[in-house]
Amino acid sequence: MSKSKFRAKVIEKLQLTEDIFSILLYVGDKISEAVPGQFIDLYTDDNSYLLPRPISICDVDRDKAEMRIVFRKVGKGTELFSRLQSGEEVDIVGPLGNGYKLSDESLASGKVHVLLGGGIGIPPMLYLAKELAKRGVARENIKTVLGFRDATTFLTEEFEKYSEVYITSDNGEAGIKGNVIDGIREYKINADYLYACGPGPMLKGVKAYAAEKGIPAQISLEERMACGIGACLACVCKTKEIDDHSKVKNTRICKDGPVFAAEEVEL
Amino acid sequence: MSKSKFRAKVIEKLQLTEDIFSILLYVGDKISEAVPGQFIDLYTDDNSYLLPRPISICDVDRDKAEMRIVFRKVGKGTELFSRLQSGEEVDIVGPLGNGYKLSDESLASGKVHVLLGGGIGIPPMLYLAKELAKRGVARENIKTVLGFRDATTFLTEEFEKYSEVYITSDNGEAGIKGNVIDGIREYKINADYLYACGPGPMLKGVKAYAAEKGIPAQISLEERMACGIGACLACVCKTKEIDDHSKVKNTRICKDGPVFAAEEVEL
Amino acid sequence: MNTSVNIAGVIMKNPVTVASGTFGSGMEFADFVDLSKLGAVTTKGVANVPWAGNPTPRIAETPSGMMNAIGLQNPGIDTFIKRDLPFLAEYDTKVIVNVCGKSTEDYVDVVERLADTSADLLEINVSCPNVKEGGIAFGQDPKALYDITTKVKAAAKQPIIMKLSPNVTDITEMARAAEAGGADALSLINTITGMKIDIYRRRFAVANKTGGVSGPAIRPIAVRMVYQVAKAVKLPIIGMGGIATAEDAIEFIMAGATAVSVGTANFRNPSVSQEIVKGIEDFMISQGIEDIADIRGCVD
Amino acid sequence: MNTSVNIAGVIMKNPVTVASGTFGSGMEFADFVDLSKLGAVTTKGVANVPWAGNPTPRIAETPSGMMNAIGLQNPGIDTFIKRDLPFLAEYDTKVIVNVCGKSTEDYVDVVERLADTSADLLEINVSCPNVKEGGIAFGQDPKALYDITTKVKAAAKQPIIMKLSPNVTDITEMARAAEAGGADALSLINTITGMKIDIYRRRFAVANKTGGVSGPAIRPIAVRMVYQVAKAVKLPIIGMGGIATAEDAIEFIMAGATAVSVGTANFRNPSVSQEIVKGIEDFMISQGIEDIADIRGCVD
Numbered sequence A, B: 001m002s003k004s005k006f007r008a009k010v011i012e013k014l015q016l017t018e019d020i021f022s023i024l025l026y027v028g029d030k031i032s033e034a035v036p037g038q039f040i041d042l043y044t045d046d047n048s049y050l051l052p053r054p055i056s057i058c059d060v061d062r063d064k065a066e067m068r069i070v071f072r073k074v075g076k077g078t079e080l081f082s083r084l085q086s087g088e089e090v091d092i093v094g095p096l097g098n099g100y101k102l103s104d105e106s107l108a109s110g111k112v113h114v115l116l117g118g119g120i121g122i123p124p125m126l127y128l129a130k131e132l133a134k135r136g137v138a139r140e141n142i143k144t145v146l147g148f149r150d151a152t153t154f155l156t157e158e159f160e161k162y163s164e165v166y167i168t169s170d171n172g173e174a175g176i177k178g179n180v181i182d183g184i185r186e187y188k189i190n191a192d193y194l195y196a197c198g199p200g201p202m203l204k205g206v207k208a209y210a211a212e213k214g215i216p217a218q219i220s221l222e223e224r225m226a227c228g229i230g231a232c233l234a235c236v237c238k239t240k241e242i243d244d245h246s247k248v249k250n251t252r253i254c255k256d257g258p259v260f261a262a263e264e265v266e267l
Numbered sequence C, D: 001m002n003t004s005v006n007i008a009g010v011i012m013k014n015p016v017t018v019a020s021g022t023f024g025s026g027m028e029f030a031d032f033v034d035l036s037k038l039g040a041v042t043t044k045g046v047a048n049v050p051w052a053g054n055p056t057p058r059i060a061e062t063p064s065g066m067m068n069a070i071g072l073q074n075p076g077i078d079t080f081i082k083r084d085l086p087f088l089a090e091y092d093t094k095v096i097v098n099v100c101g102k103s104t105e106d107y108v109d110v111v112e113r114l115a116d117t118s119a120d121l122l123e124i125n126v127s128c129p130n131v132k133e134g135g136i137a138f139g140q141d142p143k144a145l146y147d148i149t150t151k152v153k154a155a156a157k158q159p160i161i162m163k164l165s166p167n168v169t170d171i172t173e174m175a176r177a178a179e180a181g182g183a184d185a186l187s188l189i190n191t192i193t194g195m196k197i198d199i200y201r202r203r204f205a206v207a208n209k210t211g212g213v214s215g216p217a218i219r220p221i222a223v224r225m226v227y228q229v230a231k232a233v234k235l236p237i238i239g240m241g242g243i244a245t246a247e248d249a250i251e252f253i254m255a256g257a258t259a260v261s262v263g264t265a266n267f268r269n270p271s272v273s274q275e276i277v278k279g280i281e282d283f284m285i286s287q288g289i290e291d292i293a294d295i296r297g298c299v300d
C-alpha cells in the first residue's frame, strides 16, 4: 500500500516538432527511484477517456524532483496532454515496469553500448544514455542510432551530450536512408550491448540482428494497456518459454517488461 | 442557419459565497440581443458530461460585448464552471428562450414592478431590474424581494442600484423570516406587475398570490433539458389550455418559456 | 466523389440523417443546420392521435450519454401532416417519418394517412422502451415483429424501415424476422433500457423509473449490432447509437451501415449533423475514397 | 454503524469487492490498496487447466468505458490454489473465486478442486462474451443456465454465485432460472458485447473483433438490471457495472444489491476500491444511516 495515483505539476512544456512535445513535471518524492526504460501512466482529466496513457520516462532529475516525458500527439489523450500549460496538473501512476538492466560486467571499461531509438521510441534512450554516462561509460563507448521519418529530428543535441549520435531516416532526408539497423550496419558500429525502443518492425530487426551477431540485446515493447500493473492481462507478449506467472507463454509487458531480453520474446 | 455553438472567453470569475460564483464572459457579437429572462446553455469540456447546463443571463453589457452569469455549484457541471479561470474558454449556445415581456402599458409612469427572486432564481432578476431602470422606470417603482436560505446573501448591493431591495430568508437570519411571498405581504408591497424566478414551491406561491390579488405575474420555470431549443420535448410543463405546438397541454419551457404568464401554466 | 446512398430506392445525397426524437421535425434546428445539406431528416415519432408522453423529469445525464423517457409525446398525425411535412418539403432533403402506435391498428392507421404525403420513407418504431403499450413489445419478440412488419408493409405506400431494439439476446434473429416480414430497410439501434437513482433523494432520476440510454456510451454496442445485422440480412441499414463525429459515422458505415443517424450528439452541438456531412467528405478526400459504397462493410 | 453484509452466509465486513478480471488475484493491487479493507477480493476467472486467452490487442477504449477481449487467460486451478489462495489468506478479507470453463465438466472440475481451499464463495462465470465455447452460451439460455447451476451446486462445497450476462432480452428470466437451479447468490452484470473499428486501418480495434464493454458507460444499464432482478428473485445480489465512486456503489445498493464490485474503475485509479469503502462510510454518517441494509432497495 505504498503507492497511489498522484498529481504532478507541469513546470514547462515545449513543442519539439509539429507533433512532438516535451513536458517537464514536478513529481515530488513520488518517482525519484525511476530507472531508464520504466514508464508512467498518464491520465486525462476528461472522464470520457478513462484509461491511462503509458509514456516512457525520458529523464529524471532526482535533486529537483523533476521528470521529463516526450511524446507524439497521435490521439485524443496525447492531444490533451499537448495542451497542458505550466502550472497545470496531471494525474500519474508510476514509475511502472522494469527498465534496462545494466550489469557490472557490461559497465566494465571498453565495452560499447549501442542505443537504438526509433521514432517515439527515442525518448527513453536519452535517460539510458545519461545513466550510462553517469555510471562511468565513456562518451565514445555510448553510441546512439536514432531513426526518424524524415528531416524532422528531435532530441539529437541532447544525445550528443552523452553519446556519439548517428542518424537515419525513412526517406533519407536526415542521416542515412533506412532504419536503425541499416544505420548500425552502414555506420559500421560494433556493439557489445544493444538497447532498443521503437516500432514493432524495428524491434524485429534488432532481435534478428542481435541473434545474427550474437550480441545481447534488450528491447522495450509496446501494447495496449488497461491496468499498467500486471493485473488485467491486456498487454501480453508471447515468450519462448513458459513464464512463471501466466503458465502459458504470455508475459505481461507492463509488469514483466516493457524491457525484455530480445531472445526471450516472440515478436 | 444563423446560430451555432460558440466559445466565450472568461474575463473574470468571482466567488460570491461558499457555493455561488459569478462569471463575466466576453461573447463577441453572439448574444448582444439577449433580453432579461433568457438563458444560455453552457457546456463542460469534459466529454463524459455531454448535456448542456442551462444558466440564466444575469447581465449583458452590449458595448463591451460582455455577459454575466451567476450560478450555484450543485453538481459536476457547475463545479467545473466554478473552476474556470480568466482567459479560459467555455462553449455556449444561446441566448435561448423568451424573456420577461415589458409592455408599453406596464412601463407607463407610476406602475410598480415587483421582482421576486428566490435562491439561484435571483440572478436573472438583476438584468430585469437594470432593464426596467433603463426603460425609465423610477427606482422607487422597482421593488425587489430577494429570498435567501440564511444570512449568506448575494447580489443585494447590485440590486440597490436599480431598485428598492427587501430581503427574506428561510431561517430568518437575514430580513424577515419566510419566503418572498411572506416578504411581499409583511413588507406591505403593492405591486402592479410581478416577475418571479425561483424554486417550484415559491413559484406556486407567486401564482396563488397573483391570482388572489389579480396582478399579472410572469414566472420563470426550470426543468431538466437536453436540446434547449424545443426539439426533444424533455422540458415540458402542463398548461391550462392546449397549446399550439404540442396539442396536449405540454408547453416547452426552453422554447416557449422559460418565462410564462403565471395563469397559463399548471405547477 | 459520390456520397449518395440508396435506401430502398430512395436516394439520399449523403448518408447522414438525424435520429428520430432528437431533432423534432427540423424546425428548431433550422437555425443551426442547413437542412438541405442533410441526406434526410428523420422526424419525431408520430401516432394516429396526439400523445401526452410521460411526466417530467423526462431525462437524465449518464456517463458519455443520457437517458430519456419522453414517452413519445407527439401532436398526432393530423397536425404533423398539416404543419411539419410542408415545412420539410421546402428543403432539398429526404423525409423519413418515424411512426409509433399502441396497437398494430394504430401503426397501420398512421402509415395509411401518410400514403399520399411527401414522406419519402417510413421508419416504424417498434422499439421504444418508454411506453407501456406498443413500442418495445413488438421489438423483443421475432414473431410479433414479423407480424407487424407484414401488416405495416401491406398498408404502406412508401418503403418501410423497421427500427430495431438493442434490448434483445440476438439482434440478428430480430433482423431476420423483419426481413422475412417484408421490411425494405432496417434502422438500429434504438435506446438501451437504463435506470438512474438520485441517491440523496432516494428517487428515480426520471419519473418513468427507467429510460432509454443513448449517446457515445452505447456506440460500441450499436456498432457491434450493425455489424452482426449486416452479415445476417441483405437489407440496407441505417446505423445509429452515439454518433458524434464523422469518424463515428464512418465506423458505422465500415461495420455495414448504408446510412447513419445522428441523435444525442445534436444536444451537445446543434450543428453537428451538418459538420458530420462535411467531415465524411473530408475523410473520403484524404483517404482517396471515390464512392462511399467502397467502404461499406469493409472490415471483416 | 453497520456496513457488513451477508452473502449466502458469508459475512463481508463491508459491501465492496472488486470485479473479476480487473484485479488479478490482488497481488498487483496490494501496492495500492490494503486488501484487508475490502469486503472481499474476487479473483480473475480460473479454469481447470491454463488458458492462453486471445491474441492482442485485447482492449480498446470507448467513451466512458472500455472493451476487453482478454479471453479468460489464466494459469489454471493448480497454480491458482498453490500461489493465489495462500497469498489472499494472509489478508483479513473474504475470497470470491471466479470460475470459468468450456463445458459443464470443466466448471464442476474447478469447483471440486476448490472444495477444501480457503475460497469463501464461488462465482460462476457463465457470461463471458469473449470465448468461443462455454462462457456466454450458458448465460443466454435459461434452460442451459438452470442445468449448469444445478450441476455446479451439487458439486460445490462453498455457496455459489451465478454471474449473469446483460446480453439478454429479459434478465429476470435468467435470474429466475439460476434461482430455480439452486444458486445461492447472483452477480451482475458482466460486460456487454461491443465492437470498435479503427477506421484508418480498417481493422477491428481488438483482435477478437468483438469485446465486452465495461465502465461507467454501462452503469445505467447495470443499475436497471440489478433493480429488475432484485424485484424478481430472493437471492442476494452482487451488483456491478461502471462503479467508480461511493455514490455509484450506493446507487446499486439502493437498486437492490447487497454487495457491489468495482471493476474497470481500478484502471483509472488503482486505489479506488478502498476509497469507495471509505466513501460509503462517509455517506452513511452524513445521511444518518445506521445499517447499510436500511438503504438496500429503498427506491420503488
Ligand SMILES: Cc1cc2nc3c(=O)[nH]c(=O)nc-3n(C[C@H](O)[C@H](O)[C@H](O)COP(=O)(O)OP(=O)(O)OC[C@H]3O[C@@H](n4cnc5c(N)ncnc54)[C@H](O)[C@@H]3O)c2cc1C
Pocket (backbone or CB within 6 Å): A039, A051, A052, A053, A054, A055, A056, A057, A070, A071, A072, A073, A074, A075, A076, A077, A078, A079, A120, A123, A124, A221, A222, A223, A224, A225, A258, D060, D061
Ligand atoms: C510502455 C509504453 C511506453 C510508451 N512510451 C511512449 C513515449 O515515451 N512517447 C510516446 O509518444 N508514446 C509512448 N507510448 C505510446 C503511447 O502510449 C500512445 O501513443 C498513447 O497512449 C496514445 O494515446 P492517445 O490517447 O493519444 O491515442 P488514442 O489512440 O486515442 O488512444 C486510445 C487508447 O489506445 C491506447 N494506445 C494508443 N496508441 C497506443 C500505443 N502505441 N501503445 C499503447 N497503447 C496505445 C491509449 O493508451 C488509449 O488507451 C508508449 C507506450 C507504451 C506501452
Ligand SMILES: Cc1cc2nc3c(=O)[nH]c(=O)nc-3n(C[C@H](O)[C@H](O)[C@H](O)COP(=O)(O)OP(=O)(O)OC[C@H]3O[C@@H](n4cnc5c(N)ncnc54)[C@H](O)[C@@H]3O)c2cc1C
Pocket (backbone or CB within 6 Å): B039, B051, B052, B053, B054, B055, B056, B057, B070, B071, B072, B073, B074, B075, B076, B077, B078, B079, B120, B123, B124, B221, B222, B223, B224, B225, B258, C060, C061
Ligand atoms: C432555464 C434555466 C435557467 C437556470 N438558471 C440558473 C442560474 O442562473 N444559476 C444557477 O445556478 N442555476 C440555474 N439553473 C439551474 C442549473 O441549470 C442547474 O443547477 C445545473 O444544470 C446543474 O448542473 P450540474 O452539472 O452542476 O448538476 P448535476 O446535477 O450534476 O447535473 C446533471 C444534469 O441535470 C441537469 N440539472 C441539474 N439540476 C438542474 C436544475 N435545477 N434544473 C435543470 N436541470 C438541472 C443538468 O443540466 C445536467 O444535465 C437554471 C435552470 C434552467 C432550466
Ligand SMILES: Cc1cc2nc3c(=O)[nH]c(=O)nc-3n(C[C@H](O)[C@H](O)[C@H](O)COP(=O)(O)O)c2cc1C
Pocket (backbone or CB within 6 Å): B226, B232, C019, C020, C021, C022, C044, C045, C068, C070, C072, C098, C125, C128, C163, C189, C190, C191, C213, C214, C215, C216, C218, C240, C241, C242, C243, C261, C262, C263, C264, C265
Ligand atoms: C430524447 C430522445 C427522443 C427519442 N425519440 C425517439 C422516437 O420518437 N422514435 C424513435 O424511434 N426513437 C427515438 N429515440 C431514439 C433515437 O432515435 C436513437 O435511436 C437513439 O437515441 C440512439 O442514437 P443516439 O445515441 O445517436 O442518440 C429518441 C432518443 C432520444 C435521446
Ligand SMILES: Cc1cc2nc3c(=O)[nH]c(=O)nc-3n(C[C@H](O)[C@H](O)[C@H](O)COP(=O)(O)O)c2cc1C
Pocket (backbone or CB within 6 Å): A226, A232, D019, D020, D021, D022, D044, D045, D068, D070, D072, D098, D125, D128, D163, D189, D190, D191, D213, D214, D215, D216, D218, D240, D241, D242, D243, D261, D262, D263, D264, D265
Ligand atoms: C479486463 C477485464 C477482464 C475481465 N475478466 C473477467 C473474468 O475473468 N471473469 C468474469 O466473470 N468477469 C470478467 N470481467 C467482467 C467484470 O468482472 C465485470 O463484470 C464488468 O467489467 C462490469 O464491471 P465494471 O464496469 O465495473 O468493469 C472482466 C472485465 C474486464 C474489464
Ligand code: FES
Pocket (backbone or CB within 6 Å): A224, A225, A226, A227, A228, A229, A230, A231, A232, A233, A234, A235, A236, A252, A253, A254, A255
Ligand atoms: S496492462 Fe494490465 S496486465 Fe498489463
Ligand code: FES
Pocket (backbone or CB within 6 Å): B224, B225, B226, B227, B228, B229, B230, B231, B232, B233, B234, B235, B236, B252, B253, B254, B255
Ligand atoms: S430541452 Fe429539448 S424541448 Fe426543451
